[in-house]
Amino acid sequence: MAKIVNPEKGTWSNQVISEIQYKAENGKYRIRGCGSPRRVPNFDDLMILPGQLTRMPIDTYRESCSTRTVLGPAAENPLVIETPVMIAGMSFGALSKHAKIALAKATSLVGTVISNGEGGCLPEEMENSYRQSIQILASRMGFHKDLLFKADMLEILFGIGAKPGLAGHLMGAKITEEISKIRQIPAGIDLHSHPRSGDSFGADDLVVKIEQLREMLHKNTGGHTPPIFAKIAAARVREDIKIAVKAGFDGIILDGCTAGTGAAPVMAADHLGIPILPAAVQAVRTLEEIGAKDRVSLIVSGGVKDGADLAKALAIGADAIAIGTAAMVAMGCRVCMNCQAGRCAFGIGTQDPELVAKLDIDEAAHKVANYIKAMTEEAVLLAKAAGKTKLQNLEREDLRSLTLESCAMTGIPLAGSDLVFGEGFGFAAGKSL
Amino acid sequence: MEHIDASAVANKDFNPMVWKAIEDGAKEILISNVHSMHYVLAGTDQPVKVTIEDSTGMYTCSYLENAEVRVKGNVGWYAGDNMVSGKLIVEQNTGCNVGTYIAGGDLVVYGSTGTRVGYGMKGGHIIIGGSAERWAGQMAMGGELIVLGSLGLGAGESMYEGKIFTRDPGAAGKLGGNVAYSEITEEEAAELDALFAEYGFDAEGKQFHVIRPVLDAAGKHKYTLFRPILEPEKAAKKRGE
Numbered sequence: 001m002a003k004i005v006n007p008e009k010g011t012w013s014n015q016v017i018s019e020i021q022y023k024a025e026n027g028k029y030r031i032r033g034c035g036s037p038r039r040v041p042n043f044d045d046l047m048i049l050p051g052q053l054t055r056m057p058i059d060t061y062r063e064s065c066s067t068r069t070v071l072g073p074a075a076e077n078p079l080v081i082e083t084p085v086m087i088a089g090m091s092f093g094a095l096s097k098h099a100k101i102a103l104a105k106a107t108s109l110v111g112t113v114i115s116n117g118e119g120g121c122l123p124e125e126m127e128n129s130y131r132q133s134i135q136i137l138a139s140r141m142g143f144h145k146d147l148l149f150k151a152d153m154l155e156i157l158f159g160i161g162a163k164p165g166l167a168g169h170l171m172g173a174k175i176t177e178e179i180s181k182i183r184q185i186p187a188g189i190d191l192h193s194h195p196r197s198g199d200s201f202g203a204d205d206l207v208v209k210i211e212q213l214r215e216m217l218h219k220n221t222g223g224h225t226p227p228i229f230a231k232i233a234a235a236r237v238r239e240d241i242k243i244a245v246k247a248g249f250d251g252i253i254l255d256g257c258t259a260g261t262g263a264a265p266v267m268a269a270d271h272l273g274i275p276i277l278p279a280a281v282q283a284v285r286t287l288e289e290i291g292a293k294d295r296v297s298l299i300v301s302g303g304v305k306d307g308a309d310l311a312k313a314l315a316i317g318a319d320a321i322a323i324g325t326a327a328m329v330a331m332g333c334r335v336c337m338n339c340q341a342g343r344c345a346f347g348i349g350t351q352d353p354e355l356v357a358k359l360d361i362d363e364a365a366h367k368v369a370n371y372i373k374a375m376t377e378e379a380v381l382l383a384k385a386a387g388k389t390k391l392q393n394l395e396r397e398d399l400r401s402l403t404l405e406s407c408a409m410t411g412i413p414l415a416g417s418d419l420v421f422g423e424g425f426g427f428a429a430g431k432s433l
Numbered sequence: 434m435e436h437i438d439a440s441a442v443a444n445k446d447f448n449p450m451v452w453k454a455i456e457d458g459a460k461e462i463l464i465s466n467v468h469s470m471h472y473v474l475a476g477t478d479q480p481v482k483v484t485i486e487d488s489t490g491m492y493t494c495s496y497l498e499n500a501e502v503r504v505k506g507n508v509g510w511y512a513g514d515n516m517v518s519g520k521l522i523v524e525q526n527t528g529c530n531v532g533t534y535i536a537g538g539d540l541v542v543y544g545s546t547g548t549r550v551g552y553g554m555k556g557g558h559i560i561i562g563g564s565a566e567r568w569a570g571q572m573a574m575g576g577e578l579i580v581l582g583s584l585g586l587g588a589g590e591s592m593y594e595g596k597i598f599t600r601d602p603g604a605a606g607k608l609g610g611n612v613a614y615s616e617i618t619e620e621e622a623a624e625l626d627a628l629f630a631e632y633g634f635d636a637e638g639k640q641f642h643v644i645r646p647v648l649d650a651a652g653k654h655k656y657t658l659f660r661p662i663l664e665p666e667k668a669a670k671k672r673g674e
């Protein structure tokens with residue numbers, strides 16, 4: 001009997017087989033870099049409506065369209081950046097020193113903000129960045145009080161999209177002497193950092209903690225308190241945002257489930273959290289519902305890759321987007337998903353001095369800056385086509401859903417119609433969201 | 434000595450009022466009627482001596498630097514969190530998570546403390562005259578935690594660096610993961626004796642043992658996700674064969 005050649009294996013794809021083989025051989029789950037390769041509903045499932053007879057497009061080449069972005073408008077000293085594209089928190093540890101410096105330099109070339117990520121802030125990052133965001137993490141590794149007063153923006157981190165609910169993870173291979181020094185931990189150990197902030201174990205404590213931080217920041221910055229953001233992974237978005245607003249945050253960074261990371265258990269990356277598209281919609285609806293949309297900024301992240309994603313995120317109601325993996329790709333990363341091994345051939349996701357030396361800082365900085373400039377221009381081009389003189393003027397009405405799924409998830413009308421599915425589905429049917 | 438009566442002061446006006454007094458030259462301040470306000474003296478960074486006559490609420494002396502503060506009553510949760518230097522001395526008891534992320538200075542409690550004292554601490558000394566509840570020194574990254582009374586379960590869970598000094602006779606049976614119970618060295622005992630003399634504790638360094646991180650076991654945490662029985666003999670025994 002003839003053998004079946006190249007059978008369609010359905011559930012048992014080569015990827016699934018490889019995962020089972022890994023577990024069978026090692027008796028443990030696999031750790032992977034870069035987050036999840038899963039296809040989830042995303043901004044590509046939306047289209048932007050250009051102006052035609054109902055409204056005039058703005059001239060692509062001869063009329064202006066502003067990209068300046070104000071984050072945390074209710075803070076004493078709101079953060080003003082020239083493009084609504086920020087560089088997300090990626091640690092010195094996951095990334096090489098060269099990569100971190102290049103990203104910081106890129107922010108100065110385009111006028112935006114970079115977040116330091118876990119494990120302290122390299123002095124070279126702070127020196128070279130246009131605006132600096134400092135994360136306050138549960139691990140507090142590499143953190144010290146003075147960093148708070150040098151920041152243009154602060155982020156209290158509750159979770160990241162790639163592995164929400166899990167502690168940070170840095171494999172021993174990447175903990176060199178320098179990393180160990182800046183993180184204030186021993187070299188060479190497999191690091192599982194702290195899962196919860198020891199100085200605020202609950203939502204009510206957080207209200208008091210933020211008041212305390214603000215009072216101290218006001219004193220030490222001479223009345224120029226930067227905005228304080230909550231970085232949260234997309235999960236129970238509605239409830240989380242309400243709590244964050246009640247706690248007094250000036251903004252939210254919402255990280256979707258396809259966000260990247262240096263190392264995460266495969267199952268966590270693939271199955272924890274929800275995509276940024278429906279999460280962003282839920283966040284905006286919640287901020288509107290509680291009347292906080294104008295004073296609380298929303299930054300979305302987790303797989304944002306081009307100007308169309310940016311334009312659509314702004315149209316949904318976000319104020320800015322954060323890029324992580326995309327900025328790495330601009331520097332030369334090929335998304336091989338092996339960051340956790342610490343052997344990046346391009347000098348990005350590694351601490352090996354020989355490999356790090358391969359990344360030319362200035363060249364990489366220019367590439368990242370070029371990429372941010374070009375993606376901002378792409379968004380401007382789309383916004384002008386939709387008749388906007390400001391990127392921030394993009395609105396929900398400018399969007400249509402391409403798929404039933406995105407229509408249902410976002411409540412944005414299906415292309416070719418003005419119809420949506422109504423207020424709720426399944427468990428929520430009949431219940432107002 | 435400057436005297437401040439805080440009975441009619443709102444929480445949000447309290448620290449600025451004290452800071453103003455410091456700016457105006459006060460070197461020693463006595464404060465009464467603080468009535469458990471939150472973040473009392475948090476962020477204070479001048480070399481000043483402050484005595485608080487009653488009790489304080491959450492986040493007492495957060496991010497404290499240079500100052501020396503004595504609280505005659507109790508303090509709430511998270512007292513001395515993120516302290517950088519200086520002293521916080523508490524004459525009675527505290528809530529949980531005190532000394533979280535402390536990077537330097539001395540936090541001295543004459544009474545007892547709740548759970549997770551010294552969580553993620555990185556430096557400095559925390560001395561507890563009474564007992565400490567569960568998970569003392571959890572995930573510490575440095576510093577020294579000294580407990581004169583009894584320890585709760587899970588002491589030192591997943592510490593990366595730092596030490597817990599204990600004279601609880603049952604301490605060896607209350608350890609968290611990734612730590613070991615060991616003898617105190619002469620140097621360490623001498624260091625404790627100096628601290629006990631400074632703060633007036635009736636104890637001797639040589640009565641203590643030390644809980645230290647075991648780094649080669651890092652990553653092999655006590656509470657793994659699932660620990661099945663892989664040895665056939667053990668499995669047979671469980672089945673009652």
Ligand code: SF4
Nearest residue numbers: 333334336339344349
């Ligand atoms: S190319 Fe380098 S940075 Fe990119 S995924 Fe691979 S190891 Fe990581």
